[in-house]
Amino acid sequence: MSPLRERVVLQPTVHEKMLVGINQIVDALRPTLGPVARGVAVDSMMDFKPPEILDDGATIARRIYNLPDRDADVGAMLLRHMIWRIHEHVGDGTATAAVLFQAIYAEGLRYIASGGNAMRLSHFLKEGLREIDAVLAERAAPINCKEQLHSVAEAVCGEPQLAQVLAEAFHVIGEYGRLDVRSGGRETRHELVEGFYWEGGSLSLTLVEGHQNHRVSLDDAAVLISDFEIADMRALAEVVAQVIRARIPSMMIIANSLSDAVIGFLAHVNQQPGIKVIAVKPPHENIHQRAAALCDLATLTGGQVFAQAAGQTLASVKLESLGRAKRVWTDRLLCGMVAGKGDVHAVQQAFLQMRDAIAVEQGTDRQQQLRERMGRFLGGSATLWIGGATVPEIEQRKTLAKRTAETLRVALSGGILPGGGTCFLHCRRMLCDHILNAHDLDERAAYRILALSMQAPAESILRNAGYEPGAILHNIEHDLSQQTMFDARTGTFSMGETGKMYDAAVVLREAVRASVTSAATALTIDVIVHRKGYHKDAPPQNA
């Protein structure tokens, strides 16, 4: 590797080269925008592997991590960082944000080159962003039918069948419901599953063998909720005896492990009349998530959690501390329950607390965990079976389905806006009014730049579909009712609700927010300082 020296880069090189880097990233993402999008082939790092064909802006940007020109690389990495932040926050809208960023930055550079003040321009761009965000927030409407869900899904995944199946699933499970995406056969379909389930399955095949598909389903069960490693057969026998004396016909034991002797004991119990017992693993491998899951099970079933760490043992288990459920089941891989008999108010209270918590939670991982917990309380879930001709195709469609599902959740929580870049076009009238009313030159320039850039997403979508944007954008913008939209797939205009396309409001607002603030900040960069280091001949394995 060759060493690199520290270097200070000044104007006009800074602006020129940063724009070069930004343009390279945006030009790589632009073809993925819209319903008639193209793919981007990314060369594999291994010689023997074929290139990846990608259509997700964030993943494409992530694959570009080292432009040869160090000066251009600064602009590229700035944009790349913005794109990945958007992806982590809302999961979509990265290509839209990229074209907006490019338009704002390019127009901003032109103004600065003509003598404008970069700092003042940046300030007024951020003020204009507040106005745009207010317009978008006002126009955002909640989803009220399956067709709107289908429209949002299709805008993300581009596949009508997958969009239809996802829309049907989310029409039922809503924003907080659990959706499992699994590999299917040829056909893509969804299935609604009553109750909730988790991975783990039976603690012993002995307890489920002999049943069809190794699946055992028991009604009206007592539930022992614990993380015990049960080796003492006598202690467990006392608990089982309590259940039998209470004439409860079945029992589910949730425990970390069972010894061979205990398994043999339970197998013997199952052969006797009066009670049937299944033993399953608790949800989750992670300790913290497991603890939360066990607490949820206790709330849902009206039972109590028995934890080894708290010094509890089987001897402390009483009949009244066992949970109850209408039905419990297990097979080799999964186990679940339907209709826990916990206190309704406690269940509702727990659900509402989690719903309030998810609204303030920033991290997507934590939101995902809360959502999973809420899904348990809702009493059902959806499973999406992804079909395809080959395994790689199925895996690719699964990734697409998961991404689309996240966008649908965001749309359900934050509402929808007219898609296809139309909502940004509707902001131009407000921005043009500000241009007329502005007295300050920099302010007027900022609003002009924003007004111009609001056309960028729609222009890209139309050009990708092979249309000249001019007349189409004119028709859309000059409809005072703001109902006209253009469907790039069919090449037709639509008015009113029929054929209307939607995007998730949160995604669009985040895209415009990130692009304007990032571009405004980038315009104020006057000097680049390159640090001492080494020329990176071989890019790192994990970007």
Next chain:
Amino acid sequence: MMPTYNTLTDIVYGIYALPDFAENGTCFAARTTGLYRSDDYGQTWRNLFQHLEVTAPVVTTCAALSPSFDEDKTLFAGVHGGVLRSFDGGSTWEMIPFRNQSTVTSLVISPRYSDTGALWAGTSEDGLYLLNEQGAVCRRWNYGLFDWRVLSLTISPDETLYAGTESGVYVSTNHGGAWQPTNFPSSASPVLSLAAASDNRVYAGTEAHGLYRSKDGGITWTVLDVPRNEPINQIVVSPYFFDDMGVAVVYPHKVHLYRRDFGWMCCYSQTDPENPPVTCAALPLGVERDAPLLIGTADGVVVNIRSITAIRVE
């Protein structure tokens, strides 16, 4: 005019009159010994289950008639363990069994049944069952319904469903696909009766906390100024609610009517508290002076008050 009586021998859980009751006098009554039909304004009744090969009376807790009964002759009856379905006005029946032998507490049918073929059954411990394709497809589905003890069910003209449970009122805007709790005060539960009208109005009758009304589809609830210390067995909304805003509230020993232009009035009252309680009512022709009011009691009596004599409630 004196009311006429036809004495039956069991509890009347519900009375269901056809829209053209004034012309043909056809109505149905769900009762302990089965589903009964009258074609003469309640004068005489015949048990539609008498030809079923059963060893015990078929306790029928509720029924639902197709909105286009004149054409399709379809009706459903809620019984223990499932729903009975007839496509010929009650001559022959087919059982749609539910799992767990649940007791059906309420049945509602879609206002667009001829297109959707959908109806919903609430049960005492098993939540809700969704029946599609005119009952051919049946599944239990309680997504978002925290309380599976459904005591009452109603559907609005725009197909919004409301379920009254032991702990409150739930609403579903996607045909039972998902439920959400409303802001009904849980301290006023259980909700024994529900009725939905046009314009997002919903009425909820409780066991001991009176009558509640929502004007916004369940978001906010107001307790109405009516007696609060008695259970409200049933609430019936006039088929002409848009004009008369007529509502009948069935208490154990009286029936109160409300009409837009003269407020609450008592149209039926049992002076002797030893009389069997009133359990249900039907307003086949709305709340009008000459309109009939059908009242069912706990000892199988169906009273056809041919002309409502109103006593204003102070």
